[in-house]
Amino acid sequence: MTRRAFALAAVAALAATPARARPRRPGAAAVVVHAPRGAVPSLGPRHAPVTIEFFCNFAGERQSITLYWLLKQLHARHPRRARIEFHIVGNRYSEAAYEAFDQGAFFAFADAAFSQRARPRPDDIDRWAEAAGMNVDALHRALDRGTHRARADAARARQRRRGNTGRRLAFNGVLAARAITVLEELEDAYDAAYADARALLDDGVPVAAVFDELVRRADAARPPPLGLPGNVDPTAAVDPPPVEPPQLLARALALDRVPTRGPVDAPAVLAVFCSLQSGNCRELLRRIDRVRALYPDAVRVALWPLFDDEVHPDARRAFETALCAGDQGKFWAFVDQLFAVFRPSQLGDADLEAHAEAAGVAIDALRRCVQDGRHAGDVDRALRDAHAAGVVYSPTLVAGRRVYVGMRHPDELAAIVADALRPGVLERAGWLRRGVLDALSNRAPPPAGGAAN
Known part of the structure; x- marks a missing residue:
């Protein structure tokens, strides 16, 4: 084989090799973070007066891109008073972000993803992973198995519990009243949330209990879901359901x-x-x-x-x-x-x-x-x-x-x-009462808790 043919064969072999994490230069320190399974990426102390939930999307959504960089600036200003949680919703790109978190490379992966202004393509995931120093083979195994799909679903459900899937930020359990596009607006929302937390702290509520208490109050004040009628089975006995709340x-x-x-x-x-x-x-x-x-x-x-x-x-x-x-x-x-x-x-x-x-x-x-x-x-x-x-x-x-x-x-x-x-x-x-009506059987009542077969 000639030298030129050998070189071409070597290039072809390299092109066919699956992408792997970029090797680090000799002498560089490798930082490994062991993240607990099921947790979410975060910045700031665990028990901060203000907890900001960021429901982010890695599919090139401009609102998520803008808020990611604004939140990093806010964290730099308030490193001890604000905790920022990244609840990642969406699709395959978001599942890749969870895998980056489990490999201890979330923020490097997110920096690469949110630095890209164009809508991402599937092969961009490998590029972001390589830039973050991830194990790309492990990433693809996780994506193929749907390892993180349930976590993305849980993030979407959490966002829904806050009341509106169109808003990306919640401050101590309360969704931002409007879209935030500049740092000054983010600071205003943070200041309002901190004032509420400060009032609880002044009343003697421990800082570790502030977030749960504010979420409890927000949940209690939130109206129930509207619940307009969905598809029903055809019937010969009654009219179609009226369009009204439950x-x-x-x-x-x-x-x-x-x-x-x-x-x-x-x-x-x-x-x-x-x-x-x-x-x-x-x-x-x-x-x-x-x-x-x-x-x-x-x-x-x-x-x-x-x-x-x-x-x-x-x-x-x-x-x-x-x-x-x-x-x-x-x-x-x-x-x-x-x-x-x-x-x-x-x-x-x-x-x-x-x-x-x-x-x-x-x-x-x-x-x-x-x-x-x-x-x-x-x-x-x-x-x-x-x-x-x-x-x-x-x-x-x-x-x-x-x-x-x-x-x-x-x-x-x-x-x-x-x-x-x-x-x-x-x-x-008070709707789950024992003995109010005869249910499905006239036999003796089962033990407390009902039938579970």
């Missing part, structure tokens, strides 16, 4: 014997009223599962039957079968299997038994239960109770006794849960 239940419903999912002592209970023959029911439950993942210890879901026999003639039999599966501790396994291969036109007895068998249900016992009509009366009573409480549209979500009609966006579901978890909301609503 109403309260007409009467309380006891959920003691309703099949539930989630911790028995969860502070928030979401009651879902829908038809097992409805694609809307399937999608709403899937979206609620995503929200439950953000609040693993705080949300419990209860499922009530609600359907129109003329529109969904197989829904009654499907729910009776689900309750029979529940007698074997397999209610949710059956529902999950039913919706995993959902075919609303194929819910005959043989189809339902096939779903039950796939869910691990003993078929002979299930068949006897269904043929005996063991839970037929339970379904009828549940329908009557729902109608008596004013729930007539499928699907409907009830949280904290507020009624939300129709399909809900995941961000709105997160806001509904956050509203239900506000201090005092559930206590004032």
Whole structure:
């Protein structure tokens, strides 16, 4: 091989090699930061009088770019009085930023990303990572596996809890009243937040408790989500839902014997009223599962039957079968299997038994239960109770006794849960009472906490 051919082959080999972190020059110190998993990037002391939550986006959004550099200037001015948290929302670029944080290179990565004024392209991620000295192979593994997707979802839910996804900054739990574009506006917002914190400190509140107390007050003052009606199933019995904010239940419903999912002592209970023959029911439950993942210890879901026999003639039999599966501790396994291969036109007895068998249900016992009509009366009573409480549209979500009609966006579901978890909301609503109404069974009440199969 000639010298020229050898050189060309070497260049081609280098071009085919995956990008890796830029090697450091000999003698340079390598700074390694071990960040705890699940944490967020931040500047400033953990317990500062002012905590600024920055909901940033790495997809080239001009507002995020401007605020990033302004916040770094603010931190330089107030290094001990302000804590800046970077809650990264968005897409693949944002997931790459979380990986940069876990590799101890977040701010070098962010400096490179926010120095670029043009909208980024996918290959820019590698360039930013190399500039930050990251392990690019590990970055791609994290992106391919979706390692940080849940963290980006949690950041979006946190932003929604603050009340508005259009605002990028929250000061001690309160969203900025308007967009901030210059340092003077940022200073004004900081000064107002510091004055509120200073008042608490003067009253003897420890600095470590200031942020939680101000967030609690902000949450208590925030109005509930508007909750305009979403998509509902067709019905022959009632008119389309009116366009108005959520109403309260007409009467309380006891959920003691309703099949539930989630911790028995969860502070928030979401009651879902829908038809097992409805694609809307399937999608709403899937979206609620995503929200439950953000609040693993705080949300419990209860499922009530609600359907129109003329529109969904197989829904009654499907729910009776689900309750029979529940007698074997397999209610949710059956529902999950039913919706995993959902075919609303194929819910005959043989189809339902096939779903039950796939869910691990003993078929002979299930068949006897269904043929005996063991839970037929339970379904009828549940329908009557729902109608008596004013729930007539499928699907409907009830949280904290507020009624939300129709399909809900995941961000709105997160806001509904956050509203239900506000201090005092559930206590004032008083909707989860034992023994107020007969629920799904006339058997002896189960132990406190209800059925959870």
